[in-house]
Amino acid sequence: MNNFSLSVVMITYGHEKYIREAIEGVLMQNCNFEIELIIADDCSPDDTESVVQNIIKSHPKGNIIKYIKHQKNKGMMPNFNFAIKAATGKYIALCEGDDYWIDPLKLQKQVNFLETNIDYIMICHGIKELKNDTLKDVDWRFDKTRLKFRLQDYLYQLFFHTSSVVFRNIELPEYINSTKILNGDYAVFSYILTKGKLYYFNESMSVYRIHLGGVTNSPLHKEGIKVFESKKYIFEHLNAITKFKYNKFIKLNFVIENQILLMNLRKNRYSINRFKYWFYKLQYKFLLLFEK
Template sequence: MMKPLVSVVMITYGHEKYIEESINGVLSQVLDAEIELLISDDCSPDNTEIIVKKIIDTHPNGSWIKYIRHTENKGAIPNFAWTISQSTGKYVALCEGDDYWTDPLKLKKQVDFLERNEDYILCFHKVKILKTDGVIVEDFITKIPENYELRKTLAENSNYIHTPSVLFRNIKLNELNSLEFQNTPIGDYFLYLILTKYGKIGYLEDEMCVYRYGVGIFSSLDEFKQLKINSLLYANLYSLEKDPNIKAIFYKNLYNIISQIEHQYIVNAKLLATRRHKMIEKIYKKLKK
């Protein structure tokens, strides 16, 4: 078998409801080159493996799939880093097991862009959002900023790149083995910030995939937990970063998040105190009767 032009990284855990659609979006790609689909199952407790193996046996492009089921749960980020390290293609595309691609020319368009633009390391594109009520809508989560192609812009803003829209050059990234990356609660944004040390970010207006809102770990968390996760993200980014200008941005972001956490704590403490006071009053009144 020839070396693939594109390796597709698909990490999965408990995605039996979605994994077939995710795989079919990859296997429908039209590209005049080899594609490998690396499905890394982190000990899913459901029927994910049965579904994957059936597709391998029955789909005309099932031979593209290299399926790995870990014997022990590695955790989302270590599994993500490990699977990227297994990629042998010139380019790597990302699609987690709960999102899916909708355009069979997605990879071709993105490969063509990176082939034409050697100073770009990564290419992403517009997405549709599938809400929890089953309705597909325009992207209401991200806003593409001016100068989106620059690393500084990516560092200053929250993540504006959806994971299933990404294709990047497969270069050796020792940072993925670092303690900081292995311990980060968010892997995709961290990965893009590592990649953009080596080139710019490209963007295509084509809507070529669907991101499931409220299914992923981060999008389903409440505000306070998201703040906690973001604080850990920026602490790890700050620790790993060497560029003093980018490091200063991470410090500022971390400081702002800690301030928000402090505010949430004060608000919740006052709320709890008020409730506690009212409860004590009720108990006191009952005791007096």
């Protein structure tokens, strides 16, 4: 065994139907290094805990699971921060309780890359999307020929899923713990990418499950004003931390987010805000090409 380890962080709430598949995707990993699986249960109202405890007791690798159930519901962001802070590994991988991994060599492939490419701080891969019992490959990259990305690329478009990510375990800034942040993974990934580059494995090694109980389908996620304010808060801190190194990208992204908010509020597909949105997106894309 190598002398480094990896922490898998799994937050869960009400995932009784799905969490067994999520856990088994982690326990099937074939690695030459030690891993721990941290499951942070945000006081699930269903039998999620029974499913987890049964796996801990019956599975040959059940001993690598560190299960914590909060006595009161913290909310997604505080629970996510709690779980990240509990991670002790050199690397961190993410898999929420309703997603799952399908490649037993996923972690080994990703860690091998990070071990031999020190200028990369994070690695992700392609995914499959599961919706209404239909499984299909999806690729969210704006440029499907590229494998190497930077912070400004991520700010332009969210092109990877949390279940695909492995990153170096670095100390995160205090602002990420703020209750003003609605989308925790966005805050974490954008900060991490100020420290290094991202590599994309062109393989589908995990499944993103879309269902009515998922976070991206919850009413909270659809409250555009809260999402806008959350990103504004993140942008302000990114600028401060990087001494405005990415300011032109952040300013343009802020304008784009403002157009998205206006479109959502007016619920008008063909409003002037939609034309402005595409105009600013085009500006951003040209800026990326110029910076490449």
